[in-house]
Amino acid sequence: MIDQSSNRAWKSFAWAVLLVTVVIALTPYVWMVLASFKNRVDLLSSVPKWSFTPTHANYPAVFIDKEYWPLAINSVLISVSSTVLCIVIGAPAAYGFARSDFPGKEDLFFFFLTTRMAPPISIAVPLFLFFTSLGLIDTIYAVVIAHTSFNLSLVVWMMRGFFAEIPREIDEAAMMDGRSRLGAFLFVVAPLAAPGIGATAVLCFILSWNEFLYAFILVAFDGRPLTVGIPGLVTPHGTLWGQVAAVAIVATLPIVLFTFLVQKQLVRGLTFGAVKG
Amino acid sequence: MTNRTPSPRGMPLLDRGVGPLLMLPATLLVVIFLVGPFYYMVYTALTDLSFADAGQAGAFVGFDNFRKLMRNDPLFWSSFLLTLKFVVIAVAIEFLLGFALAFLIFRFVASQRLLTTLLLIPMMIAPVAVGLIWRLLLQGDFGMLTFYMRKVGLLAQNSAVLSAPDLVFPTIVAIDVWQWTPFVTLIMLAGMMSLPRAPFEAAMMDGAKPFQIFRDVMLPLLRPVIALVLLLRGIDAFKEFDKVFLMTGGGPGTLTELVSIYAYRVNFRNWDLGYGAAVTFMIYLVVLILCSVFYKAVYWSSRKPAAAF
Incomplete structure (x- = not known):
């Protein structure tokens, strides 16, 4: 009912939407995971730090x-x-x-x-x-x-x-x-x-x-x-x-x-x- | 309507009396620890019991609490209306987004178990943790999201969404949407996958256009599942407590004080138990109504062979 090429376009579109949604769903959680491995300075940095030297000190x-x-x-x-x-x-x-x-x-x-x-x-x-x-x-x-x-x-x-x-x-x-x-x-x-x-x-x-x-x-x-x-x-x-x-x-x-x-x-x-x- | 006719296989297997016996422990537990307290709550609602005032030891006052609730408590009604607004807006957005996503996956991606399971994480983890995660993201000084929102000009330099009177309500709606849209997607996807093929093939043979098939074949077939999703989400959203309590505590002021948070405040902050019981009774009433609609609309119809799932 839909021709081949437009079907393929829809398919990529659907995949893109799904992937973006997964990223949106997971990012907040990932941010919390990262936060648990940050020291105080990295945590309170006003510019979000995506890479940092991890510490496990928060857990103990x-x-x-x-x-x-x-x-x-x-x-x-x-x-x-x-x-x-x-x-x-x-x-x-x-x-x-x-x-x-x-x-x-x-x-x-x-x-x-x-x-x-x-x-x-x-x-x-x-x-x-x-x-x-x-x-x-x-x-x-x-x-x-x-x-x-x-x-x-x-x-x-x-x-x-x-x-x-x-x-x-x-x-x-x-x-x-x-x-x-x-x-x-x-x-x-x-x-x-x-x-x-x-x-x-x-x-x-x-x-x-x-x-x-x-x-x-x-x-x-x-x-x-x-x-x-x-x-x-x-x-x-x-x-x-x-x-x-x-x-x-x-x-x-x-x-x-x-x-x-x-x-x-x-x-x-x-x-x-x-x-x- | 009720499904009380014996099964087509003949008489039920268990002897008379054995079935109820098996249900006895479960029923007893529920009666003692849920129904009992419920009736105690109803009784308390007719008294002036308060832990904050030694003069109010629980004397019977009839319907005074309900009278006050109906005529004289603008805070209750504003929290009630706020909750209705929260339920309608959040569930509507969740449904539209969730349905669209389910349809895209169903039609073009087919089964993608890993990704759909990853989508579920926001609604499976503890709501308290959800509240905490968003509190961290939306911190005024160092919140990750605050930073990017300011960068693209969505947020003024010195304001934070959770304390900005005009932003805080849309924010808790948005977070609820983030948490629960995957629920709609999951259930709708399951509903779509279990649809019979024949009606679609017949419609295609008749030369129906894709949109016509969607509107005239798929939507009607999905109606029971749609009703189910809307009701379950509606009931749950009406009871929302954990994450909003954690994020804003109902504030700033009472701008996000949903009715369950208001009930918590009356009971466990003011210790005004008699009046608090009247408030919680009203919440219970609304949920009970939604619940019977759920049962009538969804469960009974789903047991008739005509409905397709």
Whole structure:
């Protein structure tokens, strides 16, 4: 429908647009990476410095001298625990949604979505009071529980589709072979859904790792993850941008790597299973 | 409309009662830690609870907070309108740019996994980090972007975008566009790739021009995905908090005080919890409405075989 040469011109145009967009998307991040390797003079230079003698001093300065390393550990503990809980609690529920039918099922399914869509700020105050009365405030348990409940709906919505794609005959065959219902789910269906479960788990991890508001409100000192530690480094007078950048890089690098890991399932995760990707 | 008919393969597999049982732990957790607090918030909205004033210990005041909110709080309404403006402008730009990019990739570049994945980095990294990155770029004295903007004359010598009253709002919109346009591209691209071929072939056989095919075949087929993208982005943008909070804290003055930042200020700066609950309830209401539109428009229609994805 378009002749050859104009097609080729469009092709180059499309490539040019794509490449420029990638550059625009990445430059700010690259600038932050560079900043984390700059000394104070290079950082505060009024003419942007693209080449400089790199220093790694910012990393130990903030993680060891300012004792930010426990925040990284908190981030890992919070994200891993909430992800494991999410999958252990959410996957059976998703399997139930995919394999059973009862009045009100779709309403319950929609109910899960509404819990996900609720603005964190509307739940944060009561949760803050609730955890205070339980004595869990300022511990990572509070954040783990908050993240688990908040991300559960994503697991339920995403995993239902993965289970629905596995034919019911598989369950039936496993049960004919003498497996119990639970055995069929654990040893036959779940392994078949493993890629989906993995992708869902990575997405849960990313969401928990990146989350700010709940963690910011629920922990102030001991249980702080990296996201909550970042604002504390930005002060009205004399922010040490090299150190801020170092924390930001440590807080984002795992996510950049994970993005490559789950890119195939990302569409499904980001649309709550509505678009298959 | 609801999809309650048994599956075509016959009766559902699980015995009666087993399905709900499997859902019980998840439901309980969500009810205790999200729904419970939600109702507590609704109750708090009817009291005068405040941590800042010992005289306001949480006495029941009926709808006083909502009355004040409706009639007597210009700050709430200006932040509400600002948020609507933010959502409409940012999502519109993100959609147009993201759709155009998706179409270019779909039509002329085909599958380019590495580059499209690189595009996703701005929206995958923590929003707090995004706020920080842009704060560094837009610093008044040594910001990289500030320097180049001044050089090409986009910015006056001694001003900085994040503290300039006329520039700060467009800037947070632009940063949201930078962060979320790839989301639209990714979802639209997936939608385009899963379109059936037959309608396009039929249109070409009938001699339709490329633009006609785009307008009369492709757009209608993509409608469910477009609705989905707009709603998901709309809901998310309405809740925007992290990066704006990090970059401007709502300032200068209240020029970028989105409604969630206003709610944060009332609750956790003024500790006016009763009134703060009324404010957050309003936010919740708007999101709930958008959310049910999302469910009706997108999810149900996508389960009917007629819709194509």
